[in-house]
Amino acid sequence: MLRRGVPAIRVAGCLVTTVFDLMLAQYGVEREGLPGDWPAGYDDPEQPYTPAWQEEITSVDARLAIRIAREFARNAEQTNGRSMICMGAGTNHWYHSDQTYRTFLSLLVLCGCEGVNGGGWAHYVGQEKVRPFTGWQSLAFALDWTRPPRQQAATPFWYMASDQWRYEGFSAEELASPLGRGLFTGRQFADCNALAARLGWMPSFPSFDRNPLDLTDEAKRAGVPAAEHVVRELREGRLHFAAEDPDAPENFPRVLTVWRANVLGSSGKGHEYILKHLLGTTESAQSADETPPELRPAEVVWRDEAPEGKLDLLTTIDFRMTGNCLFSDVVLPAATWYEKYDLSSTDMHPFVHAFSQAIPPPWEAKTDWGAFQRIGASFSRLAAKHLGVRRDLIAAPLLHDTPDEIAQPYGEVRDWKAGECEPVPGRTMPKLIEVERDYGAVAEKMAALGPLLEEQGNAVKGASWKPVEEVDYLRRKNGVVRGGAGDGQPSLELAEQACEAILALSGTTNGRIAVEGFRSLEKRVGLPLADLAEPRAGDRITFQDTQTQPRTVLTSPEWSGIEAHGRRYAPFTINVERLKPWHTLSGRQHFYLDHAWIQELGDGLPTFHPPLHYRRHFGEQGLREEGRLEVTLRYLTPHSKWSIHSEYQDNLHMLTLFRGGPVIWMSREDAERIGVRDNDWIEAYNRNGVIACRAVVTHRVPEGTCLMYHAKDRHVNVPRTELNDKRGGTNNSLTRIVMKPSHFIGGYAQLCFGFNYYGPTGSQRDEVTVIRKRSQEVVY
Amino acid sequence: MHVKAQVGMVMNLDKCIGCHTCSVTCKQVWTNRHGAEYIWFNNVETKPGVGYPKRWEDQEEWQGGWELDRKGRLRLKAGGRLKKLLQIFWNPDLPEIDDYYEPWTYDYEKLTTAPLSEHDPVARPKSQLTGKDMSIKWGPNWDDDLAGAPEHALRDPDLEGLGEQVKLEYEQAFMFYLPRICEHCLNPSCVASCPSGAMYKREEDGIVLVDQEKCRGWRFCVSGCPYKKVYFNHNTGKAEKCTLCYPRIEAGQPTICSETCVGRLRYLGLVLYDADRVEEAASTPDEKDLLDAQLGVFLDPEDPEVRAQASRDGIPDDWIEAARRSPVHALALRYRVALPLHPEFRTLPMVWYVPPLSPVANAFEHAEPGDPDDVFPAIDALRIPVDYLANLLSAGDAEVIRGVLKRLAAMRSYMRRKEVGRRPDAGLAEAAGMEPADVEAMYRLLAIAKYEDRYVIPQAHTELAGRLMEQQGTCGLDFEGGPGNCGAVPASEPATNESFMLTDMAEGRMPAEAAANDEPDDQPLRLNIVEMLERGSRAAPEAEA
Ligand code: SF4
Numbered sequence A: 001m002l003r004r005g006v007p008a009i010r011v012a013g014c015l016v017t018t019v020f021d022l023m024l025a026q027y028g029v030e031r032e033g034l035p036g037d038w039p040a041g042y043d044d045p046e047q048p049y050t051p052a053w054q055e056e057i058t059s060v061d062a063r064l065a066i067r068i069a070r071e072f073a074r075n076a077e078q079t080n081g082r083s084m085i086c087m088g089a090g091t092n093h094w095y096h097s098d099q100t101y102r103t104f105l106s107l108l109v110l111c112g113c114e115g116v117n118g119g120g121w122a123h124y125v126g127q128e129k130v131r132p133f134t135g136w137q138s139l140a141f142a143l144d145w146t147r148p149p150r151q152q153a154a155t156p157f158w159y160m161a162s163d164q165w166r167y168e169g170f171s172a173e174e175l176a177s178p179l180g181r182g183l184f185t186g187r188q189f190a191d192c193n194a195l196a197a198r199l200g201w202m203p204s205f206p207s208f209d210r211n212p213l214d215l216t217d218e219a220k221r222a223g224v225p226a227a228e229h230v231v232r233e234l235r236e237g238r239l240h241f242a243a244e245d246p247d248a249p250e251n252f253p254r255v256l257t258v259w260r261a262n263v264l265g266s267s268g269k270g271h272e273y274i275l276k277h278l279l280g281t282t283e284s285a286q287s288a289d290e291t292p293p294e295l296r297p298a299e300v301v302w303r304d305e306a307p308e309g310k311l312d313l314l315t316t317i318d319f320r321m322t323g324n325c326l327f328s329d330v331v332l333p334a335a336t337w338y339e340k341y342d343l344s345s346t347d348m349h350p351f352v353h354a355f356s357q358a359i360p361p362p363w364e365a366k367t368d369w370g371a372f373q374r375i376g377a378s379f380s381r382l383a384a385k386h387l388g389v390r391r392d393l394i395a396a397p398l399l400h401d402t403p404d405e406i407a408q409p410y411g412e413v414r415d416w417k418a419g420e421c422e423p424v425p426g427r428t429m430p431k432l433i434e435v436e437r438d439y440g441a442v443a444e445k446m447a448a449l450g451p452l453l454e455e456q457g458n459a460v461k462g463a464s465w466k467p468v469e470e471v472d473y474l475r476r477k478n479g480v481v482r483g484g485a486g487d488g489q490p491s492l493e494l495a496e497q498a499c500e501a502i503l504a505l506s507g508t509t510n511g512r513i514a515v516e517g518f519r520s521l522e523k524r525v526g527l528p529l530a531d532l533a534e535p536r537a538g539d540r541i542t543f544q545d546t547q548t549q550p551r552t553v554l555t556s557p558e559w560s561g562i563e564a565h566g567r568r569y570a571p572f573t574i575n576v577e578r579l580k581p582w583h584t585l586s587g588r589q590h591f592y593l594d595h596a597w598i599q600e601l602g603d604g605l606p607t608f609h610p611p612l613h614y615r616r617h618f619g620e621q622g623l624r625e626e627g628r629l630e631v632t633l634r635y636l637t638p639h640s641k642w643s644i645h646s647e648y649q650d651n652l653h654m655l656t657l658f659r660g661g662p663v664i665w666m667s668r669e670d671a672e673r674i675g676v677r678d679n680d681w682i683e684a685y686n687r688n689g690v691i692a693c694r695a696v697v698t699h700r701v702p703e704g705t706c707l708m709y710h711a712k713d714r715h716v717n718v719p720r721t722e723l724n725d726k727r728g729g730t731n732n733s734l735t736r737i738v739m740k741p742s743h744f745i746g747g748y749a750q751l752c753f754g755f756n757y758y759g760p761t762g763s764q765r766d767e768v769t770v771i772r773k774r775s776q777e778v779v780y
Numbered sequence B: 001m002h003v004k005a006q007v008g009m010v011m012n013l014d015k016c017i018g019c020h021t022c023s024v025t026c027k028q029v030w031t032n033r034h035g036a037e038y039i040w041f042n043n044v045e046t047k048p049g050v051g052y053p054k055r056w057e058d059q060e061e062w063q064g065g066w067e068l069d070r071k072g073r074l075r076l077k078a079g080g081r082l083k084k085l086l087q088i089f090w091n092p093d094l095p096e097i098d099d100y101y102e103p104w105t106y107d108y109e110k111l112t113t114a115p116l117s118e119h120d121p122v123a124r125p126k127s128q129l130t131g132k133d134m135s136i137k138w139g140p141n142w143d144d145d146l147a148g149a150p151e152h153a154l155r156d157p158d159l160e161g162l163g164e165q166v167k168l169e170y171e172q173a174f175m176f177y178l179p180r181i182c183e184h185c186l187n188p189s190c191v192a193s194c195p196s197g198a199m200y201k202r203e204e205d206g207i208v209l210v211d212q213e214k215c216r217g218w219r220f221c222v223s224g225c226p227y228k229k230v231y232f233n234h235n236t237g238k239a240e241k242c243t244l245c246y247p248r249i250e251a252g253q254p255t256i257c258s259e260t261c262v263g264r265l266r267y268l269g270l271v272l273y274d275a276d277r278v279e280e281a282a283s284t285p286d287e288k289d290l291l292d293a294q295l296g297v298f299l300d301p302e303d304p305e306v307r308a309q310a311s312r313d314g315i316p317d318d319w320i321e322a323a324r325r326s327p328v329h330a331l332a333l334r335y336r337v338a339l340p341l342h343p344e345f346r347t348l349p350m351v352w353y354v355p356p357l358s359p360v361a362n363a364f365e366h367a368e369p370g371d372p373d374d375v376f377p378a379i380d381a382l383r384i385p386v387d388y389l390a391n392l393l394s395a396g397d398a399e400v401i402r403g404v405l406k407r408l409a410a411m412r413s414y415m416r417r418k419e420v421g422r423r424p425d426a427g428l429a430e431a432a433g434m435e436p437a438d439v440e441a442m443y444r445l446l447a448i449a450k451y452e453d454r455y456v457i458p459q460a461h462t463e464l465a466g467r468l469m470e471q472q473g474t475c476g477l478d479f480e481g482g483p484g485n486c487g488a489v490p491a492s493e494p495a496t497n498e499s500f501m502l503t504d505m506a507e508g509r510m511p512a513e514a515a516a517n518d519e520p521d522d523q524p525l526r527l528n529i530v531e532m533l534e535r536g537s538r539a540a541p542e543a544e545a
């Protein structure tokens, strides 16, 4: 602990200082007359945050750090903020990456670079976000028919569903700041998740240990609203959140449909845990010890027998025979990009592109839209009989950009279950929303644009409007459905029609919507904004336009950039230039966060935390067999230059262009240590799993670290392992999700859940692995 | 003066990201077929590295290209006349398959057909030469991003003489990418090496091609090309090479590798040159003067005399106009930032490169803390050693590299000053020997690099191509085993590793005979010894129109 003084005054009996002063004190910027322990200068290696101190951690020469800092700031000064930090996956997935991100942002904010074209943070991940956002979300989540959708935060879902939570070597308590109040005492990460579900911070599905269809039936019989019934059942201990007992059979996820993804071949962190607990395959190479009794969850139920094989049905829709397909019960052949109609865009590129069908889908392959329509049709036929029309109940989290943001003021954590407050849906717990489901009409609804857009409108990031004209336009453009649930509504039978609807319903592709959206924002923020979209108010990009040529998108309230007069998207230019408040507690950019859990972690300001100490938490990983040389290295899985997640990595050209199978890159020094030469077969293992692959020895990787590029599936040129005679693993065989408690926070200003926007990240970067040479004769 | 037009290419190495998109699209179009599995007309090498095939740059080993004899006359390095005749059935300079790599595929069908089993199914590598299981030991891009560099990179011929300057250590690591295609040389040693007269340089645009009808598979072109850009198809038994996508060029379109280049770093355009001076230039005594000699062969399309002569020599007006707007001419001659690859091979290559700038190493030691935009003092502190680039692009003349890097750095500084609202500094331009207006034009070409500025390709004149009528209905690419699909002959039996190798020749059989056995060979050995003897000793003959 360091003690340093800050300038302060007393106002109404309270000591007041500025965040800026606190931050300078944190970073060791000494000023005349301030008491405390300060660094002697830049070259003081003892005190945190000096250039000399960072050199010991990063190996970056202190003089170089100083020079880069000066040049960065000087450039920002000369160019009015056009200094940029450009990052790919970079620091992502390190346990404390949230803090690292905040330090980047602080540097940029201090230099005046945010919201400046050519400056700020160019963050080249997360490009799965789509430009015509509101159009896309209307269709993707069926907001035209039923609201709200069930949207889950992926990281906690996989963490719990694959029982990775049962293998912790430490708990939240370990991370608490010495100045903390003990808020994490006895709390395991699974407990944090249970609390987050209970307080409405994060979505959590299945939500309860009882079918929501039954809950509404019960409520009806009791003659009370479903929400009231649920609150009473919870309070009286007859109903429980599923997150409190994830291993109870009634809480298992049972059916998993994977579309456009390769969870089991590349992206599923904690791969071997997924194989073991979710799938129940014998192929899992996981060998970790379970959490010792003293560290087990205080609240989440610990079952002595961990379940294996929770899933009943795994279906994959893909056009390649990936690892995910190999483990699936059903594989549905999919059309490729050149065999279907679709849209393509990201949040970072200023164009919206079309996919057009060059050839029809070969053999039995179906387009995505076609496949789901067929599934929908069969489902509807069966469901009409077995399910009929029912009332469903959705436990929805407190959402970003809605009044939910002020549901739990001051960032204090109050748990109704502990009697700290009353359980009030939408305030101290999830919103409990009843919706009607006509299960027999699912397919018909998918093939028609539903009535809710006209009735309830569309909303994004605080702006809202009613696309009445657009729905009418779509009736004329796409034609009208006759008969059935969608009678009189615009047709969405064909993928092209769905694309048309997405384009018509988004402000990025329809000027009228952009203007309407900005008008509604004007009311909210009291500033003129609609003029940003007015010059292109009459523009409407049709699907045919995008087929002819990629089209430049419009400035829209869906995003924060001004894109006009040749300017490209740069986030927050609207906030900076038009003074639109940031979507934060104060409406400004924040250095400081005051939520109780963030304070508990000592994360109030952007500060440095070292990587997790795996050796301490999980013990030595090596087997230390007599006569076998081993080396323990930091294990990184960065994005490869040649694949978008798993795509392309099994293509013959690409495999020919690099070594024909999975490899781990390691330094010459480490390779020498274990007698490994370039292209030797090696095995990499830890408690999570085992990889059998070849070594790439290079001086491009520093000593002590090895890397296996992301998305190395196990289905091409992967032999059986020497260690356990199973098929060698994927890049994620050595990883396991580790959760950071503060990521669960919700219900408080900008710290509110937003689907694919704000929620826990799956960190796995701090992992270590053991590498050793193996027999060069491999068996497949 | 005899004016000719040549389609040339410039690649700006500053922008290459090593994605290999060019290689893949090229392969997909041209060599994705039996017999050509190991062939990459376009490949991208990580430098420092040994390349593909291994150490292709080392002509002491491969004897490619030209040299001067004791009397200063140009001759093929592999020797002319007699030596070649003696070696006609056994050419010691031919790379073997392992110098490239043994191509493989996988038994992918296992993934869909494997029965339920204890271990999940896996596709394993199979040799495309033998069909048998194989263990992958080398590939066309084995050392990508310095993979295996500690073991291999020091054998990079370009590192010669650099000694202590290059340490393969993490903190000192440097690398860049070198995309390569056939150089479509003005003085192609491949053409001169061919005993069958199958290789030729096109009259109208200088593209170097192999006549598949005439090729007898002797492979002297393979060894004769110092860039190792002629390949032997072990199925057809004939030589193949980069065609500069001539069907596209004729239509005024860029090559596939250029069109799909992600870094947008390729430029295509015409260069007018004096065919009468090619041999003289290639015979320049001092290797270091070859760059200037080659530049001296190029003609200035702004010069009215050149234009008049070009016209008299049958070059259409729109081609002369295109030559004026040529980005290749501009980068090589006007701004002098593009350089030929290994000019010392004396083939007068026509794919040139803008050398890459790189970060200043140990910035705090080398430059004074003054103005960080002051780039000149840092040229010798760049991470990629100037001497290394010199070995690659200027026959070892570091001054040439310094000059180019200086111009590039000056352009950046000049434009930066202009951009950030300070006065553009004409002195910066002048220090690099340029006019401010030139700097801005160069910036437009290199940094803005719009499609229409990168590719200035005049269409072929159909009225001059008499034979086009006869070719109607064919695609010109459908020779046996070729990439065309208008009635292509199906591929023959899979070749064996041996058939790739030298056994056929060692046994005295004609390789083309051995492989293309379904057509009786009515013409016996068409070895034109006179032509060959001639070619071995002088610059490439002009193909007759
Ligand atoms: S690089 Fe030159 S010598 Fe080699 S094949 Fe091409 S034209 Fe012939």
Ligand code: SF4
Pocket (backbone or CB within 6 Å): B015, B016, B017, B018, B019, B020, B021, B022, B023, B044, B177, B179, B260, B261, B262, B263, B264, B265
């Ligand atoms: S496509 Fe362009 S950028 Fe990519 S490797 Fe080839 S030359 Fe370089």
